Each structure stands twice: as structure tokens, then as C-alpha cells.
Amino acid sequence: MLGCAPHAGKAHALDPGYLDLRQLTQGTWQVLWRVPDVNGQPMDIDAVLPAQCTPSHAPEPISDGVAWVSTWVAECETGLDGQTVTIDGLERQRNDVLLRLQPLDSETITLRFTPKLPILTIPDHPSIWSIFISYFRLGFEHILAGWDHLLFVFALFILVRDPWRLVGAITAFTVAHSITLALATLGVLKVPPAPVEAVIALSIVFLALEILKHKEGQIRLSEQYPWIVCFCFGLLHGLGFAGALSEIGLPSQDIPAALLAFNVGVEAGQLAFIGCLSLAILTWRVIAPLVTSGFHSIAAPITGYAIGFVSVYWLVERISGF
Incomplete structure (x- = not known):
């Protein structure tokens, strides 16, 4: 079907x-x-x-x-x-x-x-261009409608304060999910979807814990080398992305173009989401600089607990659905 x-x-x-x-x-x-x-x-x-x-x-x-x-x-x-x-x-x-x-x-x-x-x-x-546009839009909309994937990116945005480390982490995440997405969509790798969805929730729980363990002046391993964490979890998220393509199928004459377009669409959606977050924070700092200076110390822990609550709920819900 x-x-x-x-x-x-x-x-x-x-x-x-x-x-x-x-x-x-x-x-x-x-x-x-x-x-x-x-x-x-x-x-x-x-x-x-x-x-x-x-x-x-x-x-x-x-x-x-x-x-x-x-x-x-x-x-x-x-x-x-x-x-x-x-x-x-x-x-x-x-x-x-x-x-x-x-x-x-x-x-x-x-x-x-x-x-x-x-x-x-x-x-x-x-034309290849029409196929590329179709699958690009599918990937872009899929990431923006995938609340668990967006929450992972949001948690990563909160955890990694250094912009270049954040870019490296997002790149590693993209490379990893592109690998498993291609393998799963082409039928080389077959993993039941329920455990994959549960582990995706678990990956968000991990990032929430890392946010809560953060201390000023100390850089944890996950903050210093976030691309390692993101690459490992990206392999699992790629299996989740494969659900959007597994039954839709790929045009047999242009499989590489369709896969590339979907991955580029997912990456564009992630970057658009991060761009919106950055713009919102920049706007907040400009509008309320005095409030921002005092609010920053408690914002991260509050955000970490909120992310943890939602991700634990998803984890329990998905495990109970096995």
C-alpha cells in the first residue's frame, strides 16, 4: 500500500x-x-x-x-x-x-x-528537475512536520553554544542520516520502525540530560565533540526518515536524484529551523537586553527539563506500543 x-x-x-x-x-x-x-x-x-x-x-x-x-x-x-x-x-x-x-x-x-x-x-x-523539486519539498516538509526530529535539533541548538561546533554537528547529523536513509529506502537495511522511533526519543532524552549537566566554564564531551554524538544518533534518525519514502517509492530511472533531493530538503528544513531560532534569540536580546542577561542563567535548565519531559513521554509511549 x-x-x-x-x-x-x-x-x-x-x-x-x-x-x-x-x-x-x-x-x-x-x-x-x-x-x-x-x-x-x-x-x-x-x-x-x-x-x-x-x-x-x-x-x-x-x-x-x-x-x-x-x-x-x-x-x-x-x-x-x-x-x-x-x-x-x-x-x-x-x-x-x-x-x-x-x-x-x-x-x-x-x-x-x-x-x-x-x-x-x-x-x-x-524531467530530473521536476523529480528533484518533488522530493526536495517532501524532505523539507517532512522535517518540519516531524516534531521529534525538530526537538532533537532544538536540543542540539541549546546544548552547543559554539556556532562552528553547531554547524559541524548538523553536518555530521546530515551525513549520518543520509547513509541510513539510502540503505533503508533501497532495502539494504531493514529495521522494525517501532524500536527506531523509541531510540529516536531516547536520543532526545540524552541531549536533555546533557543540557541539565552543563556548567559554566566546563565543556562536556558532548559539547566539545558534538559531531560524534550527532553522527551516531543521525544513523538512527535516518531510519526514521526512511518511513516517508519506504512506501511512496522512488522513481526507478532517477533514484540518486530523488534520494539526493529528499536529503537536501531535510537539510534545508533543519537549517531553516535553526535560522528561525537564531533570529528569535537575536531579536529577544535586542528588545530586552537587561531581561536577557538575568534570564539566560535559568533559561537553559528550564528548557532542558521541558525537552526531557516531552522526550520521556514519547519514549514511554513508544515502548508501550511495541
Whole structure:
């Protein structure tokens, strides 16, 4: 089944939708339409196939516990090349929808619908650039919707005070998760998702403890060589990122480009997040310099306890779900 494994095991309003079209015979297509769940109901969007396909609309979807799924077989009088597919109602949402087209006589195509582009024309041969953009956006949005990954980056931002060490740590984290993401997505490395999600929570607990153990004038090993810690934990986070690609799949003719684009998107999301944090702190120091000087000594411990509380909760929740 085509889909994405969210971090907490439940779909949310920002999960992408998925439309999978797999050609069975010259004029027959198997359709799988996966709609995000919104408060226990399918999102108000509908996949509309070209007019020469019957039926062109999905039957009533059935919940699979994560999203709402419809499957049917469509008879199309002609090929889909040059035809338009529409996601009706997407312009009213904030989600994207991925289209995966699997013809019999050509390579798999992956395209992306957005609220500003709810209608797509099926190309004869997609360009590498269009594939790169689709997977870049998927990676960028995946990191920004992954609260556990963002909390790890936030904890790292609080722990590592030296900007160059922070850059080195983020780079090591990116290199590590790129390795395991590629291995897991290509099927070389297979690890059950539940233990991976639990260990990701444990990695955040570790950083929270390091924040609380920090003492002025003393540099702990995790602060002096953060890239070592980040590389080790990045290998695990990469397995978590692989959940976003494991069922969506990769275009067989451009696997390297899709993997690179997804990783670049994840890295861009991380850097954008750190940039926002830096800007917020800089603004705070400019607006309230006197308050900042006294608040700094207690801000880190308070933040450490808050990060620890959330990450321990996730750890217990994920272990109990084994």
C-alpha cells in the first residue's frame, strides 16, 4: 500500500495525500487513493481521473487506522500521457498530494500536486528537475512536520553554544542520516520502525540530560565533540526518515536524484529551523537586553527539563506500543 509512516503513528492534517496509478493492461489501471485523516474523517479532497477513465472518481474510502483509502480499477479509453488529473478541493487545504504513475511500458513517474497546483498534466517523460523539486519539498516538509526530529535539533541548538561546533554537528547529523536513509529506502537495511522511533526519543532524552549537566566554564564531551554524538544518533534518525519514502517509492530511472533531493530538503528544513531560532534569540536580546542577561542563567535548565519531559513521554509511549 502506498503511504507514509508518521512519527507518532497517527496521521495529521499536514500529512500528504497519495494517488497511485498502476497500469494492469493497455486500457486498465489499478487506482489507490489515500486521503489524510482530519479529526476522524477523510479530508475533503477527491482525486479526479481524466474524462475517458471510468469510473473517474473514487468509491467511499475506508479507514486503515492511519488514513482513508479507496481502491478501484479504472477503464481508460486512451493512454494517460498528456491527460490531466485533478485533486478536487486541494486548493482549500494546506496539504500536498503525491501522484505515482506506473505504466506498463515506461518508467515510474512521481509528480506532486499542491494547493496552488491542483491540476497536473501527465508528461511523456518527467524531467530530473521536476523529480528533484518533488522530493526536495517532501524532505523539507517532512522535517518540519516531524516534531521529534525538530526537538532533537532544538536540543542540539541549546546544548552547543559554539556556532562552528553547531554547524559541524548538523553536518555530521546530515551525513549520518543520509547513509541510513539510502540503505533503508533501497532495502539494504531493514529495521522494525517501532524500536527506531523509541531510540529516536531516547536520543532526545540524552541531549536533555546533557543540557541539565552543563556548567559554566566546563565543556562536556558532548559539547566539545558534538559531531560524534550527532553522527551516531543521525544513523538512527535516518531510519526514521526512511518511513516517508519506504512506501511512496522512488522513481526507478532517477533514484540518486530523488534520494539526493529528499536529503537536501531535510537539510534545508533543519537549517531553516535553526535560522528561525537564531533570529528569535537575536531579536529577544535586542528588545530586552537587561531581561536577557538575568534570564539566560535559568533559561537553559528550564528548557532542558521541558525537552526531557516531552522526550520521556514519547519514549514511554513508544515502548508501550511495541
